[in-house]
Structure formats: structure tokens, C-alpha cells
Amino acid sequence: MSSQNIQTQHNDQEGRAIQLIRCIPPTDEERKNSRYVPQLEVNPEAKQIIAERFEAPISIIVYVGNMGVGKSKLATITIAALENERSHQASRMFQSGVGAKGVTQGVWMWSEPLQDPDPNPDARGSILILD
Numbered sequence: 619m620s621s622q623n624i625q626t627q628h629n630d631q632e633g634r635a636i637q638l639i640r641c642i643p644p645t646d647e648e649r650k651n652s653r654y655v656p657q658l659e660v661n662p663e664a665k666q667i668i669a670e671r672f673e674a675p676i677s678i679i680v681y682v683g684n685m686g687v688g689k690s691k692l693a694t695i696t697i698a699a700l701e702n703e704r705s706h707q708a709s710r711m712f713q714s715g716v717g718a719k720g721v722t723q724g725v726w727m728w729s730e731p732l733q734d735p736d737p738n739p740d741a742r743g744s745i746l747i748l749d
Contacts, residue, residue: 632730633697633701633728633729633730634728634729635726635727635728635729635749636661636663636664636667636726636727636729637661637664637724637725637726637727638660638661638664638665638724638725638726638727638748639658639659639660639661639724639725640658640659640661640723640724640725641656641657641658641659641723641724642656642657642658642659644656644657664727664729667727667729668727668746671729671730671731671744672731672744672746673731673742673743673744674743674744675742675743676731676743676744676745676746677734677743677744677745677746678745678746678748679693679696679745679746679747679748680748680749681693681747681748681749689749690726690749693728693747693748693749696747697728697732697747700732700733700735700745701732725748725749726748726749727746727747727748727749728746728747731744731745731746732744732745732746732747733745
């Protein structure tokens, strides 16, 4: 599968939103076929990031819902809270639109593992945010 259309929302090596899965747009002919099954593509860069940076067990927080209800904003707030960062740095996180217009397509992930806020020193593993 070609990964030329896979996107990232930031180019530096710090945490950033990166597309994990995209839906390959159907052709006009496929769109007319009642048996057409949408095709998905996994971003190899995102897969590599998970394999190299995330420590097992991985806890996954997924935001799902209708377009324009604030999933990306909620994901950004979660990251900021877990990283103890100020909201002025939120611009490097998930893009979100105004009102009911959606911005993100496919499944996006935060590229850096987040640590469990559990104060127990034996707590281990990473938190993966999906939008």
C-alpha cells in the first residue's frame, strides 16, 4: 500500500499528531458497487513509533463519535493534562475545527507515550491516545 497520502500534523521530533490509519478513497466505480468494502491503510511510520517508543502494557484511550462534537479537542486536553503542559502548547496537538465541521479524517495518534499518572512506583506501561 502506498503511504504517500499519510499525514502528520507537525514535523519536529517532539510529540505530534500523526495519522495511524486512513481510509483509501473509493473510485467512482467502487462507490456505485453495493458490495464495495472500504480499504484502510496503516501508516508504517506510526506503526514503527508504537513499536519503538511505547512500553507494554499499552493502555489506549480512544475518542470516537460524530463529526464535530469535540473529539480532537478532548484528546488535546487529555494530552495536556497528562503532560502537565499549558494550553498555549496545544497548537502542536490534534487539529480541531470550529462548530460541527470536522477536520481530522481517519485515525490519528499522539506520537509520544504518555505515562500513567498512578503514583505507584511499580506502575509501568504507556498510554496511547487515538483520535
